[in-house]
Amino acid sequence: MGANKITAMDVARAAGVSQPTVSRVFSAGGSVSPALATKVREAAVKLGYRPNTLARSLTTGQSKTIGLIVAYLDNPFYTEALERLSRSLKEMGYNIMIFMAANEARDVDEVVQSLLDHQVDGILMASISMSSELTDRLADEGVPVVLFNRGHATAAVTSVTSANALGGRKVAEFLLAGDHTRIAHISGWQGASTGQDRLAGFVDTLEAAGLSPHSVIDGMFSRAVAAEATRKLMTSRTPPDAIFVGNDHMAFAVLDTLRVELGVRVPDDISVVGYDDVAMAGWAAYDLTTVRQPANRMVQAALAELMAQINGEDHPPRTIEIDGPLIIRGSARRPAGDI
Template structure:
């Protein structure tokens, strides 16, 4: 049975207290609580027993200030409305904890000034590395991180910045597959609702979609911008299906979060049937896409593989921060459900 720490003690228990109680050196205590450090099992058992008896907890932040390295990873995200990012955040947390790291989450907006300010703040925590999700990074700040030996991985964004690794889905290929679906299903009035136009995901998905249409001799019938927000996407859908004459018979929406809002407008405000009157396709394959209420045909972002790749790249760069950073693109397959008309012969 383990001993209970003395509730009357008010001063903070130190590593030196534990060392005296365990009959070992102060450095031995430090090694026991440093992941990966070399220490015998006998010493580790004595130190942990003394630490539990005294109620000692190691100060990870203080150790990081002394050593200049921590077991913390800074994760920057711009918004959590899209189901994809909370899911990715959970996967990052589990994956990094399995490697002995912990995640510090920082929220920011999509403006370069705010992002740079947040990353500067993260650097004050002596983090071992930084993952930037759904936002871009200035070249100056990327160089500052590199000069400090703090690797940066861009997640779900593609940006040509020296020393910054990138992990993203094949957004271009996914957009092209949506075009192929619409063309082979016989759609003629094809529309697109864009996300935030400063995002590489938006740029590449639209570029792939337009290339796929052009290859088949089909031009875009209508276009609106939803900015990756549900309310903005609803307004875009209302304008698109009221102002465009004749109305579109298929619409590719840049992500699922907006696609759900668009489907609600089409069905419950405008009285249209999906997919009989209009096919709708999204991008991400977040959990609600499979709900019967939406049954959304969409392009799947393989969150597990993307997170695994990002963590692998980051850890490799923590070990060798001066190695060249690369770009990894994960395939993004089309997932067929009931929101889009299927071409003959497709299953």
């Protein structure tokens, strides 16, 4: 018998159970004893049965699929977060459908339409900005949406981020405590709320201490732009004695440029601080002082908010900011005392 002709009833007969029991085994959240589930799955494997998820979605009104839109995966933070998202969704009985999109309204709109055509149960947008028009459209259509690591100017959609302004403040306080006086910032893209908020927290704290930034350069979340910004800073008449970089992805390029290309000693000549605390930050080659984005807690918060919408819970959109610690390593001069 061909695999495409095997039905749930065939599996039920082979396992000696009812057809509804087979359906519960292959449905997320179905209540079946472990022993019975094992018996059914063994029969399904032996017969070559494949559950018809499309037919189930037509019956239940749910596809058990979540759409993820991401602008780029060059930044290791997003690959780590994606792994956590995928694992958590699988445990919850969901599949994940990933689409790439540039941060342009037309491109995002096209990708969203593709996800809607696939009848996804909800959409996560990572590092993507939403226009007010798109926000209104999805709200009108009742599509659950959560922004991940990106805020929304009007707070019309739920977003989950790290506490970006607070993180910028922590970096400024740390560098001030280390007696740095010429502190530059290679910021994240200033078209993104994350880059804006980290810059604001950093600059506000310096100015409260009576110090202006040595310079601020938009790094565009690009390694190449960050490397060029480093060359510009270090060949200026008075180079900085510290650089706060808007994310680790750019900070690695800054460290490579300083150490390998320019022969600058880190942290003897200059301190470097990043933001994210991706796995590479702890490698001996970088040993990067950085603010940790609590990716696991951010993922769990984003999924909790999305599932609440999918399940019809009625609560207004909100912004969730999750604090993360400053991780002190060897790329920055340590203050003499505690901070």
